[in-house]
Amino acid sequence: MTQMIPTTDTLYEQDFVAWCEDTVAKLKRRELDNLDFENLIEEIASLGRSERRELRNRLTVLLAHILKRRYVKSSENFRGWELTIIEQRRQIKNLLQDSPSLKPYLGQIFTGAYEDALEEVRFEYQLTDFPDTWQFDIEADVLLAKAYWEED
Template identity: 50%
Template structure:
């Protein structure tokens, strides 16, 4: 059960609450842990990783579309560097949490459409494919 002081610490200083909770977990002092806040934080972490995956995937797709379909050689190097960085970050994220691959596959169609909308708005005179033409 959560005490008033645990709730106050959680609301006033999240870093201190983390340190306090870690110490209690290590000491196996489970009765003193603010379980509701711990659950909230773990749920937040899972959501954060899914949002990061979606954001990085969108940046990757936007820059791939630009590099493949926009004739702007002066911009190619910057786009290529962004593509490389996003691939590395996505790879690291999926290595750390392999189950996120399922989320990637599930959300890919939506992210593809958002990416396509972004580049079409930015480059209205260029032609982009309506469908993703490569494997995941």
């Protein structure tokens, strides 16, 4: 009984890791005629979307925790919120270091990320008054370093 070798299209659909390995091998051998360009283009494009989505998610978490730390009077939670702020800042810095072209994107997504963060904290802390708009500088270097809760 002969085992049928899947075509490139079915390999992509049946075993993504094997498709990746096959594609890398073909690229290394410069076998451009045998590449599955359609799926390769889609996968490369999705990598960029994935990085942007991760940046937005991390920014939303960062903003939500800055809002909590700044406006919610709950000292027993301050340390946990600050640890989350530190971690999200670290991860955002790593993303921006790995992909510097994401830095302008940070400004593009800021308003939407703030709105998402605001929706979350307003639901969680219904008795706390949070500002409708971000009250501080949105410059990336400031956002990733400043202790906003120390301001009055």
